[in-house]
Amino acid sequence: VNNSITVVVLAQAVLYGTPLLYAALGELLAERSGVLNLGVEGMMLVGAVMGFWTIQRFHAPTVLALVGALGIAALAGAAMSLIHAFLVITLRASQIVSGLALTIFAGAAGLASYLGNDLDLADQPARHSFRNLDVFGLEDAPIAGPIVFGQSALVYASWACVGLVVLYLARTRPGLNLRAVGEAPEAADAMGIDVTAYRYAHVLAGGAFAGVGGACFTLSITPQWDAGITGGAGWIAIALVIFAFWRPELVLVGAYFFGALTALAPNLQARQITNAPHEIFDSLPYLMTVVVLVIVSNGWAKRRLGAPAALGLPYVREER
Amino acid sequence: MRIERRLEQPRWLSLAVPLGSLAVASGVMAAVLGATGHDPGHTYRRLVDAAFVAHGALGGTFTFATPLLFTGLAAAAAFRMNLFNIGAEGQFYLGAIGGIGAALWLGGGSSKPELMAVTIAAGAAAGAAWALVPGILRAFGRTNEIITSLMLNYGAAKLLEYLIYTSHSFWRDTVSPSAQTFPLGKTLPAVAQWPLYGRDPTVPFGLLLGIAVAAVLWLLYAKTRFGFEVEVIGDSPRAARYAGMRTRRKILAVMGLSGGVAGIGGAAQMGNFDYALDPRGLQSASYGYTGIVVAALARYNPFAVCLIAVLLGGLQNAGYTLRGADFPSGLVGVMQGIILFCALGGELLIRYRVRIQRLSRGGPPPLPAAEAQP
Numbered sequence: 001v002n003n004s005i006t007v008v009v010l011a012q013a014v015l016y017g018t019p020l021l022y023a024a025l026g027e028l029l030a031e032r033s034g035v036l037n038l039g040v041e042g043m044m045l046v047g048a049v050m051g052f053w054t055i056q057r058f059h060a061p062t063v064l065a066l067v068g069a070l071g072i073a074a075l076a077g078a079a080m081s082l083i084h085a086f087l088v089i090t091l092r093a094s095q096i097v098s099g100l101a102l103t104i105f106a107g108a109a110g111l112a113s114y115l116g117n118d119l120d121l122a123d124q125p126a127r128h129s130f131r132n133l134d135v136f137g138l139e140d141a142p143i144a145g146p147i148v149f150g151q152s153a154l155v156y157a158s159w160a161c162v163g164l165v166v167l168y169l170a171r172t173r174p175g176l177n178l179r180a181v182g183e184a185p186e187a188a189d190a191m192g193i194d195v196t197a198y199r200y201a202h203v204l205a206g207g208a209f210a211g212v213g214g215a216c217f218t219l220s221i222t223p224q225w226d227a228g229i230t231g232g233a234g235w236i237a238i239a240l241v242i243f244a245f246w247r248p249e250l251v252l253v254g255a256y257f258f259g260a261l262t263a264l265a266p267n268l269q270a271r272q273i274t275n276a277p278h279e280i281f282d283s284l285p286y287l288m289t290v291v292v293l294v295i296v297s298n299g300w301a302k303r304r305l306g307a308p309a310a311l312g313l314p315y316v317r318e319e320r
Numbered sequence: 321m322r323i324e325r326r327l328e329q330p331r332w333l334s335l336a337v338p339l340g341s342l343a344v345a346s347g348v349m350a351a352v353l354g355a356t357g358h359d360p361g362h363t364y365r366r367l368v369d370a371a372f373v374a375h376g377a378l379g380g381t382f383t384f385a386t387p388l389l390f391t392g393l394a395a396a397a398a399f400r401m402n403l404f405n406i407g408a409e410g411q412f413y414l415g416a417i418g419g420i421g422a423a424l425w426l427g428g429g430s431s432k433p434e435l436m437a438v439t440i441a442a443g444a445a446a447g448a449a450w451a452l453v454p455g456i457l458r459a460f461g462r463t464n465e466i467i468t469s470l471m472l473n474y475g476a477a478k479l480l481e482y483l484i485y486t487s488h489s490f491w492r493d494t495v496s497p498s499a500q501t502f503p504l505g506k507t508l509p510a511v512a513q514w515p516l517y518g519r520d521p522t523v524p525f526g527l528l529l530g531i532a533v534a535a536v537l538w539l540l541y542a543k544t545r546f547g548f549e550v551e552v553i554g555d556s557p558r559a560a561r562y563a564g565m566r567t568r569r570k571i572l573a574v575m576g577l578s579g580g581v582a583g584i585g586g587a588a589q590m591g592n593f594d595y596a597l598d599p600r601g602l603q604s605a606s607y608g609y610t611g612i613v614v615a616a617l618a619r620y621n622p623f624a625v626c627l628i629a630v631l632l633g634g635l636q637n638a639g640y641t642l643r644g645a646d647f648p649s650g651l652v653g654v655m656q657g658i659i660l661f662c663a664l665g666g667e668l669l670i671r672y673r674v675r676i677q678r679l680s681r682g683g684p685p686p687l688p689a690a691e692a693q694p
Contacts, residue, residue: 279486
């Protein structure tokens with residue numbers, strides 16, 4: 001059973017969905033505070049290159065090296081998002097243009113590629129990478145084994161993150177404050193919540209998540225460095241937040257849906273199930289993003305579960 | 321320190337701030353270069369030399385500036401209406417496919433002006449059609465055009481690869497010996513290739529065409545009712561609706577216009593420089609994304625786009641000429657990003673004034689005098 005194409009694709013869906021999940025969770029936190037960050041792709045790539053650099057240069061036991069690499073990747077992503085935060089929160093620049101600028105600055109033709117060249121990281125295999133675990137010895141169990149119990153630590157950590165974000169938004173004081181900041185910053189300000197601090201904190205958290213999401217590529221999926229390794233995952237992550245109506249639990253579902261689309265192409269090819277050109281399957285995740293976006297933009301869904309009301313708007317106390 | 325909105329924006333500021341931003345950006349870039357072990361002064365001298373001064377450098381810069389001029393105009397045309405078409409990359413590919421396809425199809429039987437006109441028209445049509453997909457979705461489904469237009473870039477890239485690498489399409493060269501070892505696109509016959517004027521600097525026909533398009537766009541936006549309505553819709557969609565402006569039609573028109581201009585860029589790239597479809601080359605150049613930088617730096621003004629396109633074209637030309645161990649790839653992107661960040665930060669100084677005042681102890685802060693008088 002476990003070699004059937006369905007199980008293999010679903011198991012890989014989790015693998016390919018994990019970077020999307022991390023990045024989309026981060027973007028969700030930033031957007032819930034009212035800041036749209038279109039720089040996810042750039043932040044992911046810088047996280048990917050810095051995580052890979054850490055793993056290659058610092059000699060430590062595998063577990064320590066991997067945790068360290070994730071930490072550096074998160075820091076790198078957060079550092080990138082700080083530029084965006086400063087421009088749009090403090091200097092009140094356009095969030096859309098600033099986010100695009102961040103992707104151009106940090107992305108595949110910018111800082112990430114520069115760092116990869118300058119640190120000489122291309123064309124070498126990773127010294128350590130995340131391996132699939134065998135949780136409770138159930139890796140070989142039928143169907144659920146490879147999908148649920150045979151994934152890497154990155155996957156299990158991402159599930160924990162989803163749970164934490166759900167609890168944070170629904171059950172904690174700062175989480176509720178965050179929602180107030182994103183929905184009605186004037187009201188939040190009047191309540192004594194520091195809107196600027198909340199926005200900075202959550203944009204930075206979003207950057208850190210994006211950095212970890214990027215590191216999923218260089219430490220787990222294809223453990224090496226290549227300038228365009230994320231292949232648009234950052235953009236899909238931004239779209240995911242919209243599909244998920246800004247809810248972390250739905251981000252999980254959406255991420256694995258797109259993971260499955262990514263996993264479909266190589267498996268169909270390898271088993272020679274179809275002779276259709278592989279470009280059709282390669283472009284499936286992108287085209288499906290458009291299709292799903294059209295569906296959720298229409299009708300009742302948008303009216304009932306919309307974006308944070310203050311998304312994209314700078315908050316200036318003097319001008320409210 | 322207080323930051324307050326300017327009631328009116330002095331004209332000199334809209335020139336001084338970009339120049340100041342450029343100066344700050346070169347300072348930041350020098351720090352980055354220094355921090356990564358490069359000598360900033362030396363790097364800058366080599367950059368300027370390779371972009372504008374050296375023998376033949378300016379011609380090369382014009383070659384890089386031409387596609388950027390079109391993609392920059394495409395972005396500017398849409399961004400003016402707060403319509404964020406970031407799909408110029410894909411629309412550029414489609415323009416290239418359409419333009420070269422039409423020219424190849426007509427073949428050598430026609431005259432040069434005919435062939436050029438057909439290339440331009442087919443490129444514009446293909447680019448506009450590709451842009452109308454997110455345009456229609458935005459106009460009738462209120463779907464976020466940023467993400468849909470971007471996703472179509474990946475679709476266009478895959479289409480390009482399909483046409484040349486995996487299929488025996490009309491665009492692919494199946495005859496010449498070099499195409500047997502590596503898949504190549506069919507080359508345009510000499511009669512269909514666009515002219516290059518003069519020598520050192522060589523001025524490509526595409527650049528002149530781009531300047532003409534810029535002039536047309538300026539006329540359209542500054543002098544017609546259409547331009548006025550686009551501006552109003554961009555500034556205040558609600559006011560536009562109350563005034564009875566047809567927002568949907570404008571969205572479609574502006575997306576089509578933007579995509580058409582990007583498509584002409586793709587056609588010019590084929591007709592004037594590449595003469596054959598090369599998926600790798602087009603993708604690694606990423607003219608569409610750089611066009612967004614051009615448009616933002618030009619503050620969406622068509623004539624400023626011409627100037628900025630030549631400046632950034634110079635940067636790309638220098639990056640291409642100097643590429644190697646001491647001038648790593650990615651450096652040009654980093655520079656563009658820093659310049660853009662500084663320009664975005666500088667916007668604050670155009671829209672707001674920063675006023676420094678002492679807070680008196682115990683009493684309320686003194687009211688700013690200038691604000692009271694309109």
